[in-house]
Amino acid sequence: MPKRGCLGCSFPVLIGIFVVFLVLMVISLLSGALGSSLFGDLGLPSWLTVPKPHLQLPAEVVFHLFGFPITNTILATWLSIIVLVGIAYAVTHRIRLIPSRLQSLLEFAIEWMLNLCKDVAGEKNGRRFFPIVTTIFLFVLMNAWLSLLPGFGSILITGAEGEPVYLLRGANTDINMPLALALISFVVVEYFGLRSRGFRYLGKFINVGQFFRSLGQLFRGKLKAGLSGLFTGAIDIFVGMLEALSEFVRIISFTFRLFGNMTGGEILILMMLFLAPWVLAIPFYGLELLIGFVQALIFGGLTLVFATIAVTPHEGETA
């Protein structure tokens, strides 16, 4: 058949694809919840009806290992670790000067992240922050994208309490994983700040220099300068405490941003699958791909930005 027309397919193939898609749309409309509310009970076979999704926020325990409960989200993180390490090993154990295709794909990703780190943090600091930022980015990305593979959330086994649970569940939907990553990010940012600037880094939060200096001025008799300095000093102390508070609020913000986006996406896709099984979830799958990538980039990128802020000396100070 001559190859012309749309997408390289000839015209009859295109008509065939279109008809198949139309049939899928009709079946999904009839067998989902939309169909049963529009047309009433049609008596479809049980493998064609979709049960109401049972949403559960805490992750379900699959088995116990040395007394430690292993949930299905932990299994999903193990899977993404295996996938990431497997890809890295496959590329680097026979690394070549003229790269193979997988190697050039990985090189593109690594170089893109390195350029991002260098753009935000400068040359030297960019290389210092690159490992942790890229690890966070790749881990969150792999967790988010693996949970979109067909068959990922479909394997049912009996869990620890005896009721059927899914074997795997997207790891970012368990609130412990974003919390752990947020704590790691917090510790890493503080570590880089302390390491680069010593204990003067804590001077950003405990900003009492101006206050005590103006007290000294008062005792030495310079009343007007002393009083105005006292006022500025009090504001400085307050601003320092606010900065310290915002460092801690950052943990909560990171956690809930990632958790909320991922759980919202999972609930959205479950609901769309419940409404009209095959067809309605397609645009939301695309949305979930984009959101997974953007959230991974945001997590890594914000860690990078806060580390850069922590390392940069104040104006008026020498580095």
Added chain:
Amino acid sequence: MDVETMKVLAAGLCMGLGAIGPGIGIGILGMGAMQALGRNPEARGPIMTNMILAIAFAEAVAIYALVVAVVLIFVA
């Protein structure tokens, strides 16, 4: 009005009202980015990067509202 009705109503109101602010905020960010891009198309890289970063911050507030709504329906 019993507690169950109130919970569902509260969840709906929470998400709905909580999405107004971030929606307007993201629109303002987009307007700023478009204007900057129009003035200086060569600076596309930094403009887009910073716009995405700022949009994620604004969106996080809407996500907090979503989390509260979800907690109201499923946990409370």
